[in-house]
Amino acid sequence: MMPPSEKILVVDDEANMLALCESVLRKEGYVVVCAASAEEALALLEKDSVDLLIADLRLPGMDGLELVQRVKAQQPGLAYLLLTGHGTIQSAVAAMKEGAADYLTKPVDVDELKVVVKKTLEMSRLTREVQHLRLQVASEHEFPEIVGRSKAMGALLRQVQLIAGSDSTVLLQGESGTGKELIARALHRSSPRRDRPFIALDCGTIPETLLESELFGYVKGAFTGASANKKGLWEEAHSGTLFLDEIGDIPVSFQAKLLRVLQEGEIRPVGSTKRITVDTRVVAATNKDLKSEVRAQRFREDLYYRLAVVPLRLPPLRERREDIPLLIDHFMTKYCTRTHQARKQLPSALLRRLMEAPWPGNVRELEHTSERAVLLSPGPEIERESVVLDHVALDPATRTSDVQAITEAHALLDNVEREKLRQALVRTGNNRVHAAKLLGISRSTFYEKLKRYHLLEEISESAPLPPCSRGVP
Structure with a gap:
């Protein structure tokens, strides 16, 4: 039950080197993608993002340095390591001056590979956090994207500030148009998960037949048209925040599955027998009175209390008229x-x-x-x-x-x-x-x-x- 992890792209024209890196790094819990040339690596990066690039300096066609320069132009914050033979160490040092995190000499020492990769990814995460803190310090307002100085909004934002650092499930309740997604994003940006994904789903727009595969994903062959594995939004939001808008529109038949995931922290893609552990904070929102829905047996009571660990009410505009100007x-x-x-x-x-x-x-x-x-x-x-x-x-x-x-x-x-x-x-x-x-x-x-x-x-x-x-x- 491995949780989704950081993704590494290894680029080398030697099959043995690719096999070694893939085997070692997979055992460390990373997702590993391999490419035999710079051109193949660029094609892969057009379709998917990675957290770390490991590239050999000497590649057929476009070399490792040119590959790194091309990737940097598209993804300036991407961390990368270089592989080099003894004869090209000078080039590797020069590449470090251009921003490479480190280099490894061939033949690669397995323990050194593990240590350098771990250190590089930790440094990358730290860099992103420092950048975020700089932006936060530069901002005059704790929530610059939210407009309002009324007592009602002040009380709401103080609550947001207090709960942002926790992993507790939050239920946002308010009429349509009150800004529930804006508050959900503010919660995410003020939390320790700020550098990880914020994924939002409007539950009211997804047919019941698609809701399970949309949230939990599916495996190849699970149903007609499932030609490849697909991650669900819950897994995409791993280590980040999943915003479930219009949660009151979820069919009763699906509510038990949702409750189980919230309780166990595991999902099972459609067609799979394996469960995947996910660390995802859930923020739900509704314009319905869920307590009334519970009384009318249209919403499960146990799911309501699981979602409403921290309930927040968003005031309608008529209760904050001083914010209108x-x-x-x-x-x-x-x-x-x-x-x-x-x-x-x-x-x-x-x-x-x-x-x-x-x-x-x-x-x-x-x-x-x-x-x-x-x-x-x-x-x-x-x-x-x-x-x-x-x-x-x-x-x-x-x-x-x-x-x-x-x-x-x-x-x-x-x-x-x-x-x-x-x-x-x-x-x-x-x-x-x-x-x-x-x-x-x-x-x-x-x-x-x-x-x-x-x-x-x-x-x-x-x-x-x-x-x-x-x-x-």
Whole structure:
């Protein structure tokens, strides 16, 4: 039951050397990939990332030094070691001046290989941690990505600070649009796991039949189409954080499997008889009242208590209205910058109107409203007509003509937005991950828009969409 480990790429044209390194390093618990040439190594690195590169200086075609220079240009932080014969030690020393961690002379001493590899990987981890600390010290705010100074947000962020260093499971509860994924990412970035992967999955977007293979992976031949082994997201998040959004949407039939993994810390890929130990912190989120779901027997009580070791409630925007001016300023700056426009001013009357709005869609709705206002105001000031809200009853003095104008503006904007979504999908071959990136929005937001405009049914007739899983190493 070996846990997922650090991956090493060994490049040497001597089959005996590759076999030796692979045998020794695998026994030490590393994942080892071998290549017989620099060209083969570059092809492998295009498909997968590694934690350490070990390369012979003398290779057929492109030599080891040129390989290292090419790899450094693409992955500046990658650690690497060089293998050298006695006649090329000078070259190895020169390579160390360029950033190589160390070198080993042939024939390689097995004990020395183990020690040098271990030391190099430890130094690589330490370097990443120092870089992170520098960024943290340079930041004026503990959570610079989170906007808000209200008492409600202050209390939430203090709780985040207190629990960030633990491995306890966290359950984020709050209405849609309150920023649950943002808080999950803040927890990860403030934790000792910050340099390891943050993997997010929107459980509500994955069909029940795919949920197990998506989370736990599968082995070759497990089902039709399983032509190779595939890691699940739980294993991808090993030593990092797994964010399970919309956990309340997981079918009851799957909840027992999820509970077992949380209790035992082991997963079993679909079609496999072997279990894999995983060290993954789980942060779950829901906009449902899970206690009510438990009473209605739609959610297992034991799973609820396993997830809610540390429950955090995210306040809706109506409970933190004092943050609205700060959020508007943040979003207007963001979208003015993105559209290459000078910073626009917001009239005080409009600000009061926005402060009094009910905001059922919370911060997400406020962001969309700010984006639209920037796009529909060509001058230096946000125009009243550009502030289109999803709730008409804002002002008792609103006249019928105003209501009609708002309705017409909604229809126009909806048509424009729907067409933008369609064009993004056409340009990316119906790949919603790439389409979301093209539009500059999160994948969960993109999926919600597809549902809102009934585009999922239309697309499924022409081409299948890939699952909406999200990964940040």
